[in-house]
Amino acid sequence: MPDGHEMEQAANARLLTITAGLDAEACAARDDLPPGSRTLLLLSPHEPAFWPAFQATPEFRDGDPDPMDRWSRRVITQWAEEVGATPLFPFGSPPFHPFIKWALASGRVHSSPIGMMVHPHAGLFLSFRGALALPEAIPAPPICARPCDNCPDQPCRTACPVDAFATGAYDVPRCKAFLETDAGFDCMSKGCKARRACPIGRNYGRLHEHSAYHMSRFL
Template sequence: MTPPPPPSDITAIDRALVPSGLRVMGAFHPTAANAPSSLTTVRTIVLIGNGGAAFWPIFTARRREEDDALDRWTRRVITPLAAAFNAEAFFPFDGPPYFPFQRWAVTANCAAPSPIGTLIHPRFGPWHAYRGALGFAQRLTISPPSAPLTTCRDCAAKPCLSACPVNAFAAEAYDDDACARHLKTDDGHDCLNEGCRARRACPVGKEHRYASAQAAFHMRAFLRTRREDAD
């Protein structure tokens, strides 16, 4: 069977993602400097993720009762899409070694690092994530990168730095131990059920903030990962 042709432009991928609530977050042409050596045949990487919470009700309606429910649902969405566009699917949860999705997002000019390490999108702020990617053997046409993102640099108040109740972001690196300990206390219920206070303090994209159910899902997933790492 003749393989399907690649999309004429990346907007075709975006249209195909509409039923899932996911979207194309950006794209770039990989080089030896920004992609693993295993991707030498890939000439275009298209990042797929959620901007805001649009995908959440779709996921909750279609999720299955299984471990790693979001990862498995993501795979069920993106894998057939890759086949339809004659591309290879990549996921941030496959590994080790893991694909450098955060670095790819910066390379694609989707987002820029914030003072607390979270990537900030110019529209969605901290309320976005990268769920997968499509790799094409062809060099697809992509929009040229816009001007460098300056959202955090232009934020004088930087409320994210003072919002954490346990100062998990006070040092050079994120203190995930302090964060996890806090989430297990009565005082940590706000962060556990509503999401990270430092993240919520960001003024960018507030209208795209995750609802309580989605925030709690991700915070509990973080705690489960911590327990699995300790085992």
């Protein structure tokens, strides 16, 4: 079984990165993982290389629905078979796997002032393409302090043009209604303005084209 560094290298080779995880002790305390799991590794796009490489994949080019989900399932399932892990995905049919709960339990991902998950490297651009549940114990990414606590301005709170987070909960209808107007073009073409306001996310390398793809699927 590869160690944590080798698993990260293997993830990068597949356009992914290990953004969070649960170690053996944390896995043993949960009942929402496959039996025998001793490590859970949460996988995210490896930025900024992900988007241009993904555009060259068969799933993106064949014109069929859900290309990124299909690519994720193919790539992560093949990797899981190689290392004897169970592949898990945040999409598909119910019951859905609790990726947000797993992420927050890792101690490396925290809830931001606007409710979205925040990560020490990805900021508010954190997303998951899948996870590996391993029967062996390997180190998971270390826990970290909540980065928002050292962000005095917290610009994410006021960046949304229509204050969709003003109540403390995400007002999805208000957001979507704005995105359908001409004024929503900036968010549609570059990604959510509140996400982009996060100082960490500005340095993450997420390409506008990648964000625009997700915004089009969201709308």
